[in-house]
Amino acid sequence: MDECEEPPQVRPCKVPSSYSSMQVNGREASEPTTTIVNEVITALTQPNVIILGMYGSSDARMIKVVDNITRRVQRNGVFDVVVMATVEIKNTCWSSWSTKSPDLRRIQDELGNMLGLRLQQQTLKKRASQLRDWIKMKGKILIILYGLWGEIDLSKIGIPFGNDHDGCKIVLVAESQEVLSNQKNVPQMNICTSL
Secondary structure, three states, X not given: OOOOOOOOOOOOOXXXXXXXOEEEOOEXXXXXHHHHHHHHHHHHOOOOOOEEEEEOOOHHHHHHHHHHHHHHHHHOOOOOEEEEEEOOEEEXXXXXXXXXXXXXXXXXXXXXXXXXXXXXXXXXXXXXXXXXXXXXXXXXXXXXXXXXXXXXXXXXXXXOOHHHOOOEEEEEEEOOHHHHHOOOOXXXXXXXXXX
16 A cells, blocks of 8 residues: 555444344344345445455354355356465464464465466465466455464465555455454454454
């Protein structure tokens, strides 16, 4: 983002945490999943929404919502390409303590495979460059990173966004709002409330 550019406005998506009755934008919704999917797709079609964060404690519900979003945007032609990777944690132990960090190489491989790209480079930096160049060749692309538990650096993976690739939108799916709020390397994120 240009230093002179105004940051995109935060567009909260009101998403309830129960399947009973709920209200979204003042309307009663009989099928919560459909309403959630509609709200997320609407947010993703806004030009100022680049990265959208979703969170919730129900894994089954998050999977259902993500699957429905994927099917709908593909069916409706909202994006030319939709890819998804699971952000698994790699434990790194040093003496008596350990830290959790995402396995960037595995995420790169998963995204590359879905895009028909075989990453042949050895270093993470060269693999990220190869993946970034490949993604930039796609028109409108939606990248979903599911199962976020900690901080993630999109540039280290090779995911271009913002001015680097206007057609790239990203959905980060986490268990808690705290995980999304603590993303220092993810600017311009809009956060939906609980699933």
